[in-house]
Amino acid sequence: MFLSVIIPVYNAAPYLRRCIDSVVAQDMGDELELLLIDDGSTDLSGAICDEYSSRYGWIRTFHTANGGVGKARNYGIERVRGEYFTFIDADDFIDLGLYKKIFRLHEENPSDLYVFGYKDYPERDGGVHLLKQRYCADNEALAQLYLQMKRDYLMFPVFNKIFKSDKCASCRFLVDLHYYEDCLFSLDCLKNVK
Numbered sequence: 504m505f506l507s508v509i510i511p512v513y514n515a516a517p518y519l520r521r522c523i524d525s526v527v528a529q530d531m532g533d534e535l536e537l538l539l540i541d542d543g544s545t546d547l548s549g550a551i552c553d554e555y556s557s558r559y560g561w562i563r564t565f566h567t568a569n570g571g572v573g574k575a576r577n578y579g580i581e582r583v584r585g586e587y588f589t590f591i592d593a594d595d596f597i598d599l600g601l602y603k604k605i606f607r608l609h610e611e612n613p614s615d616l617y618v619f620g621y622k623d624y625p626e627r628d629g630g631v632h633l634l635k636q637r638y639c640a641d642n643e644a645l646a647q648l649y650l651q652m653k654r655d656y657l658m659f660p661v662f663n664k665i666f667k668s669d670k671c672a673s674c675r676f677l678v679d680l681h682y683y684e685d686c687l688f689s690l691d692c693l694k695n696v697k
Contacts, residue, residue: 505534505606506665507588509579511572512552513542515593519551525596527559531603537562538579543569548593573676573684576661580672587617588672589665605665612638615696617665618648618657649693659686670695 508526512519526537539552541564552564567578576590587609591597605617639645652658666672671692676684 504536504585505587505609506531506602507536507538507579507583507585507668508602509538509540509576509583509588509590510593511540511542511575511579511590512544512548512593513569513572513575514544514546514548516544516547516551518594519548521596522591522593523551523555523562525599526591527555528599529597529602531606533561534606535561535602536584538582539564540575540579541566542571542575543567571678571681573678573680576688577675577678580675583668583672585668587665587667590661592662595662614638615667615670616692618652619663620657621660621663645693645696658689659683661685661689664689664692666692667696 510522510526515522523537523539526535529535537555537559539555539562541549541552543566549564549566552566556562556564563582565578565582567575579590580588601619605619608617639648649658657663674688674691674695676688678684680687
């Protein structure tokens, strides 16, 4: 299996179906699994997760006591089966065909980490964060890419990255931080990839 997608869920009922449907629409067959980590939601989020798990065999739902987004993401990392893993926030969604495009890119140029752009939604001033396609074959190219990603706000989030499991599944989110924990996780993974 190519990719495990982890969605931490906490009281996201108004947005959750759109998020999950955007993953379902990727149409990746056996190359994709979705892990829904219900982080002690008190709204209908847990029931929505269960509904999708009962409909699709490749979607797994886990219900945990509320511990925050970092703890929920760590819980998901510990359960991935894919060669790679990624994250989506429960109030976000992904473009049609995104994972399939990265899968094809992987078949041509295997990598330890894939990074892609994103759009703020609703779109704000400068709300599109783009990354030109390139392959980093050495540490110098990776260092230059890091600087560009930092400048263009692509380094900070985890939802725009696909991490190789055998390189990054040992990394964890700090659970006592409530800001920039995703940036620290990305940096921790970055030191493991080539």
